[in-house]
Amino acid sequence: MTVKEDKDAKQKPFAEGLFYQPTSSSEKPHLIGSKCSVCGYVSFPKTTVCPICIKEGTMNEVALGTKGKINSFTIARVAPQGFEAPYIAASVDLPEGPRVFAMITGCEPLEEALEIGTEAELVIEKLREDEEGNEVIGYKFRPV
Ligand SMILES: [Zn+2]
Numbered sequence: 001m002t003v004k005e006d007k008d009a010k011q012k013p014f015a016e017g018l019f020y021q022p023t024s025s026s027e028k029p030h031l032i033g034s035k036c037s038v039c040g041y042v043s044f045p046k047t048t049v050c051p052i053c054i055k056e057g058t059m060n061e062v063a064l065g066t067k068g069k070i071n072s073f074t075i076a077r078v079a080p081q082g083f084e085a086p087y088i089a090a091s092v093d094l095p096e097g098p099r100v101f102a103m104i105t106g107c108e109p110l111e112e113a114l115e116i117g118t119e120a121e122l123v124i125e126k127l128r129e130d131e132e133g134n135e136v137i138g139y140k141f142r143p144v
Pocket of ligand 1: 036037038039040050051052053054058
């Protein structure tokens with residue numbers, strides 16, 4: 001068994017189909033949403049039925065969410081199991097339309113650290129460790 005010698009901890013996304021993690025440094029991560037070919041409605045997460053047209057087959061997968069603007073945020077002082085508190089939880093408006101709820105990274109978890117309207121970029125980071133010591137990864141936003 002060489003599991004312990006593996007220098008990279010195993011990583012696994014917290015959910016399938018929500019985001020793309022680059023395999024090289026020349027790429028940027030993005031969220032996976034969908035866009036209606038009829039009315040232009042954009043959803044995140046992706047969906048198969050446009051909620052405006054109420055029709056199947058019009059939603060196509062799109063890359064979105066490389067950047068967004070902080071719409072509101074709060075300092076979470078109590079964390080769910082496996083997470084570290086305090087942290088900033090925010091809703092982020094994507095230029096494509098959807099509003100995404102995510103953790104904020106790359107700044108102190110303080111009220112002064114952010115402002116409404118702050119631009120932030122998408123990053124893929126460890127969210128927590130699971131019971132087997134694997135890194136559970138997900139998307140966060142980092143102020144720019
Ligand atoms: Zn539509």
